[in-house]
Amino acid sequence: MAPQTSETLTAERILEATEEVLRRHGPAKATVVDVARALGVSHGSVYRHFRTKAALREAVTKRWLDLTSQTLSGITADEGRAPEARLRDWLTALFEAKRRKAGDDPELFATYMVLTADSGTAVGEHLADLTGQLTSIIEAGVASGAFATADPAASARAVFHATGRFHDPGYSEVWERPGIEDDFTAVVDLLLHGLRPQRPS
Known part of the structure; x- marks a missing residue:
């Protein structure tokens, strides 16, 4: 790897290198010195970018989690689609x-x-963001009449x-087992049924 100058060394580049070091050495053995050497x-x-090893680990963890949040936020924000379709697609x-993360890069996962x-x-921030996105979709469903719930935030957490x-x-470990997609579809179907307004019998 080409040496980095002070002008080209960025926080993002450090985080990318940290991922490679973690992949190679694992979290127990990876050190800031290893990252610097890479x-x-x-x-x-x-250390000028991340004051401590703990801060560096926190930042690389946040970066990994944010990739998922960003993917999902596009679905959340797509107000041109029905809330029920958005909720199914989001899940x-x-x-x-x-x-994908578990299967494509098991060491890093x-x-x-x-x-x-x-x-x-x-x-904690990642989970709050995800449940916040779900709340937004469910609120849109309540506004359109597709969902009926008195507390969208509680329903989102559920x-x-x-x-x-x-x-x-x-x-x-169970994500690649036969039938897992059918199990997933059954659960989502049940949840969507529970969110819909109940028709009088």
């Missing part, structure tokens, strides 16, 4: 994003499971927890 700079240069995109467990505020098997990293 970038061809002194460890002091890295599908979340499941697919987590499966395992590393991030460790980092998120140790993370200070990044995970939907998020009810689908946890399909996005919580703790369940990653």
Whole structure:
């Protein structure tokens, strides 16, 4: 890797290098010195962007989580589509994003499971963002008459927890099992049925 000058060394470049170091060494052995060596700079240069090793780990964890949030936010903001379709697509995109991360880069996925467990505020902020996006979709459904709930935020949290098997990293081992897509569809169908206004019998 070409040495970085002070002008080209950015926080983003440091985070990219940190991912490579974590992939190679794992969270227990990776150090700031390893990151600096990968970038061809002194460890002091890295510390100018991230004051501590904990701050660097928090930032790289947040970057990883934000990639998922950004993908989902586009679905949330698409007000030209029906809320029910947006909710189904949002949950599908979340499941697919987590499966992709676990399947395409298992070493880094395992590393991030460790980092998120140790993370200070990044995970809490990520979960709040996701449930906030769900709340926005459900509120749109209530406004259009597609959904009926007195508390969209509580319903959003319920939907998020009810689908946890399909996005919580703790369940990653089951994501490639036969029939998992059918299980996912059944759960989402049930949730959407529960959100719709109930017709008199």
